[in-house]
Amino acid sequence: MSDTRAEIPIIDAHQHxxxxxxxxxxxxxDPDPIPFRYGDYSALKRNYLPADLRRDIGSYRVVKTIHIEAEWDRSRPVAETEWLHDLSRREGLPTVCVAHAALDAPDADETLxxxxxxxIVRGIRHKPTAAGSPGEAKRGAPGSMDDPQWRKGYAILGCLGLSFDLQTPWWHLDAASELARDFPxxxxxINHTGLPADRSPEGLAAWRSALEKVATCPNxxxxxxxxxxxxxxxxxxxxAPVIRDAxxxxxADRAMFASNYPVDSLVASYGTIVAGFLAAIADRPMAEQYQLTHDSAERIYRL
Incomplete structure (x- = not known):
């Protein structure tokens, strides 16, 4: 990678x-592990703080970060945000955060x-109910994006000027399209590229089709x-094919780089992920590369 590419500014749009x-x-x-898409995640059971992230970033020019709620004690969601605010003031990281609120809870309005x-709060993440596979996906499940109670909480986001981080498999993006149109x-x-876990030709074709439909929503x-x-x-x-397709x-104006660190340390070093992303976009004009690594995140998360 040339010196110019090594100096490209990066906003890491998803870290913990x-x-x-x-x-x-x-x-x-807790003693019992949860089902996890990368398998054994015991290596994550250690403190991970700004000094650790800076060490992992190394020589890359990461200028800002966006912390996404890390599944802190669900009975005290605001406590995580207050802790992050203090951490940001002391350490300079994270720059902003996406907090948690259970949108279908009776007290969702107060928490939001x-x-x-x-x-430092810019948005909310609350993972809606999701099926384990495309064949199991059904509309209207309790806790899903179709649930009237969940939508009641979601409707408050616009009143408060908050965005929404959506983590759901691609087979639920039809519901996301309706949600986006109902609350323009x-x-x-969308988190984690829509979770294209099935890399078979058929799986990727279905993932691309779901993204093409949801991308028609400008918001x-x-x-x-x-x-x-x-x-x-x-x-x-x-x-690289997945990155380029997305x-x-x-x-480039509605896509952005994110590391998902330290979770993705289970599959790669920070440098491997950044270098891979930069290599995948190297054939694009430099202005688009800056959008993908920096400008889109800056605008969308209102930094």
Whole structure:
């Protein structure tokens, strides 16, 4: 990579911190592990703080980061945000955050209001109910994007000027399209490239079709991240076509780089992920490369 490419500014649009010595993260601290798409995640059960991220970033020019809620104790969602606010003031990272609120909870309005009052909050993530495979996917499940109670909470986001980070498999993006059209003033950011876990020709074709349909909604963007595969190291050969397809579908102005660190340390070093992404977009005009690594995230997350 040339010196110019090494200096390209990066906003990491999806990263996590946790301090297991002082805070409670059930998935990292409870004795029974959760089902996890990368398999064994025991290597994540350690503190991960700004100094660790800076070490992993190395010489890359990461100028800002966006912290996504890390499944902190669900009974105290605002406590994570307050901890991150203090961390940001002390350490300079994260720059902003996406907080958690259970949109279908009876007190969703109160939680959303409290989250919105913290200055570093830009949006909310609450993973809707999802089926385990395309064949199991059905519309209208409780806790899904179709659920009237879930939508009641979602409707508050626009009133508070908050965006929504959507983590759901691609086979639920039809519901996301309807959500986007029903609430056109709320920005949706799809997490982890729509989770294209099935890399067979048929699986990728279905993933592309789902992205093409949801990308017709102008208020939906996508984060290109989370491309690891269970039992396999991150590779440019397997991931470059996915990266390029996602960008071709959404355009450089609605797509952005994200590391998903430290979760994706299970499949690659930070440098491998950044270098792979930059290699995959190297044939694009420099202005588009800057959009993908920096400008789109800056605009969409209102940095």
């Amino acid at each position: 911190f946790w301090n297991l010595s002082t805070n409670y993260y059930p998935w990292l601290q 209001y409290r989250q919105s009052r913290v200055s 003033n709320t920005q949706i950011i 939906i963007a996508i984060k290109i991240s989370g491309l690891g595969q269970k039992g396999r190291p991150w590779s440019l050969e397997s991931n 960008i071709a579908i959404f355009g």
